[in-house]
Amino acid sequence: MSNRIKNVSSKVISNFWAKLEQVSFDFVFKNGKTERLTHEVYGKNDGVAVLLYNPSTKNVILSKQFRIPMYVAGVKNGFSIEVVGGAIDPSESPETSVIRETKEEVGYNINQLQKVATIFLSPGLMKEQVHLYVAAYKDEDKIEKGGGLASESEEIEVLETNFLDALQMIENEEIIDARTIMLLQYLQIHKLI
Ligand SMILES: Nc1nc2c(ncn2[C@@H]2O[C@H](COP(=O)(O)OP(=O)(O)O[C@H]3O[C@H](CO)[C@@H](O)[C@H](O)[C@@H]3O)[C@@H](O)[C@H]2O)c(=O)[nH]1
Ligand SMILES: [Mg+2]
Structure with missing residues (x-):
């Protein structure tokens, strides 16, 4: 189950008040299949x-x-x-x-x-x-x-x-x-x- 996330890369879409990134990553599903996914992540400081x-x-x-x-x-x-x-x-x-x-x-x-x-x-x-x-x-x-x-x-x-x-x-x-x-x-x- 370890190391199910690989090849993480990030593209900044907006950096106005906080940062909006598009994060792409290979996700290894439980059945062993790997899929490349892209999700948006938003945030500033905690x-x-x-x-x-x-x-x-x-x-x-x-x-x-x-x-x-x-x-x-x-x-x-x-x-x-x-x-x-x-x-x-x-x-x-x-x-x-x-x-x-x-x-x-x-x-x-x-x-x-x-x-x-x-x-x-x-x-x-x-x-x-x-x-x-x-x-x-x-x-x-x-x-x-x-x-x-x-x-x-x-x-x-x-x-x-x-x-x-x-x-x-x-x-x-x-x-x-x-x-x-x-x-x-x-x-x-x-x-x-
Ligand atoms: N959210 C936001 N605030 C902005 C922006 N531009 C300027 N501001 C100003 O930045 C200040 C932020 O005030 P804080 O008291 O630090 O934050 P908050 O808005 O009360 O809290 C929000 O953000 C926090 C930090 O991310 C969160 O923790 C909290 O849940 C909430 O969403 C405010 O004066 C707000 O008007 C913007 O694009 N977005
Ligand atoms: Mg506040």
Whole structure:
């Protein structure tokens, strides 16, 4: 069963924000037959996402922003309710990236991160791995307005939401981002809030 993938080559189709490659490879099927396949692979740096939760007030911090892929899919006018997250800068560790994204997007200063999982969001298309975290916060940790970076044309609305209301938003399909659903359910399963 070893060495079933041979002669891998890649052609860059687009390299705008992230890279779209056409990857060709010989795939040896279980019956021993080899076929040359070409698949598209998309991705940039790996990503992070974090759900902030306040054990005292039972609130979580979510964000709302425009997502063009969602708009193109004809869903929710493109506005998505999500956890904090984004692409890791090349010089950063995942943890440093979470702390920076949290400040930029929602204005909180967090330091205690709890790792939940590393996931592929769409393994048939994307090579990006996303490192998921939860982090407890207090009201005093709010140090900036948040809202995203104007220099990157980000416009992020910060939503401080009761945890049970957030779970209800999964039920009624107001929240449809996979990372956000996973992390809300993680809090619920582990009774962290
Ligand atoms: N996605 C994307 N973003 C772009 C593009 N051009 C500019 N941007 C800008 O680049 C910034 C990316 O912000 P981040 O917070 O780093 O990323 P994100 O959009 O929140 O997260 C998305 O990408 C992550 C990294 O790949 C993913 O981890 C995450 O799941 C999500 O798809 C945003 O300001 C966005 O407007 C583009 O072609 N595509
Ligand atoms: Mg982001």
